[in-house]
Amino acid sequence: MIDPQISEWISQLLRWTHVITAIAWIGSSFYFIHLDLSLKKRDGLPQGVGGEAWQVHGGGFYNMRKYLVAPPEMPKELTWFKWESYATWITGFFLLVWAYYLHADLYMIDPAIRALAPWQAVGIGIVSLALSWFVYEGLCRSPLGKNAIALGIVLFFYILAAAYFFTHVYNGRAAFLHTGAMIATWMSASVFFIIIPNQKKVVADLLAGRLPDPMLGKEAKLRSTHNNYLTLPVIFLMLSNHYPLAWSSRYSVAIIGLVVIAGAALRHFFNSRHADKGSPWWTWGVAAACLIAAIWLSIIGKPGNANLASTPVEATPATLAASFEEATLAIQSRCSMCHAAEPVWEGIPVAPKGVRLDTPEEIARHADQIRVQSVLTHAMPPNNITEMTLEERTTVAAWLAQKDAVTR
Numbered sequence: 001m002i003d004p005q006i007s008e009w010i011s012q013l014l015r016w017t018h019v020i021t022a023i024a025w026i027g028s029s030f031y032f033i034h035l036d037l038s039l040k041k042r043d044g045l046p047q048g049v050g051g052e053a054w055q056v057h058g059g060g061f062y063n064m065r066k067y068l069v070a071p072p073e074m075p076k077e078l079t080w081f082k083w084e085s086y087a088t089w090i091t092g093f094f095l096l097v098w099a100y101y102l103h104a105d106l107y108m109i110d111p112a113i114r115a116l117a118p119w120q121a122v123g124i125g126i127v128s129l130a131l132s133w134f135v136y137e138g139l140c141r142s143p144l145g146k147n148a149i150a151l152g153i154v155l156f157f158y159i160l161a162a163a164y165f166f167t168h169v170y171n172g173r174a175a176f177l178h179t180g181a182m183i184a185t186w187m188s189a190s191v192f193f194i195i196i197p198n199q200k201k202v203v204a205d206l207l208a209g210r211l212p213d214p215m216l217g218k219e220a221k222l223r224s225t226h227n228n229y230l231t232l233p234v235i236f237l238m239l240s241n242h243y244p245l246a247w248s249s250r251y252s253v254a255i256i257g258l259v260v261i262a263g264a265a266l267r268h269f270f271n272s273r274h275a276d277k278g279s280p281w282w283t284w285g286v287a288a289a290c291l292i293a294a295i296w297l298s299i300i301g302k303p304g305n306a307n308l309a310s311t312p313v314e315a316t317p318a319t320l321a322a323s324f325e326e327a328t329l330a331i332q333s334r335c336s337m338c339h340a341a342e343p344v345w346e347g348i349p350v351a352p353k354g355v356r357l358d359t360p361e362e363i364a365r366h367a368d369q370i371r372v373q374s375v376l377t378h379a380m381p382p383n384n385i386t387e388m389t390l391e392e393r394t395t396v397a398a399w400l401a402q403k404d405a406v407t408r
Contacts, residue, residue, distance in 0.1 A: 172247035180237025232263030244379030249301030327399035
C-alpha cells in the first residue's frame with residue numbers, strides 16, 4: 001500500500017501535468033481556429049493557397065499561409081500538433097484513475113442513488129467513455145455529418161442523455177466529471193483517429209505524387225470545429241468538482257445543458273469576430289442568460305431541507321452560543337476524522353484543502369465553507385460516508401442563521 005503522503009504528491013503532480021498539457025492543447029487549438037478564420041485571399045498567392053495572414057509576436061513578424069488541400073510538394077520540415085492532445089487525455093485519464101477510480105467508494109458511489117461495488121463503478125465509467133466515442137463517431141459518419149447544425153443539435157441532446165445517465169449512476173461530482181471526460185474523449189480521439197490520420201494520408205499522397213482527396217481535410221475540419229465549440233464546457237465540467245452548488249442540484253443535467261450553450265455561444269462570438277463577419281454581441285447576452293439560469297437552478301435545486309430560511313425570530317449572543325455548541329458536536333462527530341490536524345481516515349494524510357474542523361475555533365473560522373458544503377449542498381461529507389443526518393445539518397444551519405442574525 002502506498003504511503004498517503006506519497007499518494008498526495010502523485011495526485012498533485014498528475015494534476016499539475018494535466019493542467020500544463022491542457023493549456024498547451026487548448027492554446028494551440030484556439031490559435032489555429034483564429035488563424036484559419038483570419039486568413040485573407042489576396043492577389044499573387046501561390047496556386048492552392050486559400051489565404052494568408054500577417055501576425056506579430058515577440059518582436060517578430062510572421063507570414064502565415066494555408067493550402068486548402070496540400071502544398072505542391074512535401075516540405076522538408078513539418079510540425080505536427082498532436083502530442084498536446086494525447087498528453088492531455090492520457091494525464092487526465094491517469095488522474096481520473098488515481099483520484100476517483102482508486103477511491104470510488106468515497107468520490108463516486110452514492111448508495112442513495114445506486115449501491116455499486118467499487119469495481120462496478122469503475123467498469124461503468126471506462127465502458128461508458130469508450131462506448132460514447134463509437135456513438136459520436138457513428139453520428140459524425142452518418143448522413144447527419146453532412147449538416148453541421150443538425151449534427152450539433154443531436155450531439156447536444158446526446159450529451160444531456162449521457163449526463164442524465166451518469167447522474168443516475170454516480171454522485172453529482174462524479175457525474176459532472178464523467179460527462180466532461182466523455183466530451184474530452186471525443187475531442188482527443190478525433191485527433192488520434194481522424195485528424196492526424198487524414199493529414200498523414202495527405203502527406204502519403206504528396207510523397208507518391210498523387211492529388212490528395214479534399215474530403216480528408218473537410219472531415220478533419222468538422223472534428224476540429226467540434227473541439228473548438230466544446231472546449232469551454234469541458235473546462236467548466238472538469239473544474240466543477242471543486243464547486244458543489246452546480247453538481248449537487250437536482251437540476252444538474254439542465255445546468256450542464258446551459259453551460260454547453262453558454263460556452264458554444266462565446267466561441268461563436270470569437271469565431272465570427274476572427275473571420276471578420278462582425279461581432280455578434282448577442283452571444284454574450286445568451287451566455288449570460290444561460291449562466292444566470294444555471295445559478296438559479298443550482299439555488300432552487302439544492303438538496304434536502306437544511307437551509308437558512310428558518311432564521312430564529314430572536315437571536316442573542318446566548319442563543320448563538322447554545323446553537324454553536326450543538327453545531328460543533330455535529331461537525332466534530334461527522335467531519336473531524338478527515339478535517340483534523342492528524343486525520344484518522346485511511347488514505348488522507350492531511351486535512352483536505354487545509355480545512356480543519358477539530359476545534360470550535362476552526363469551525364467558527366470556516367463557517368462560510370461549512371455553509372456551502374454541508375448546508376446549501378450535501379457535498380460533505382462525501383457521499384455522506386459518515387452518515388450525517390438531516391437533523392444534524394439543520395442544527396448546523398440553525399447555528400449559521402443565528403450567527404448571521406447576531407452579526408447583522
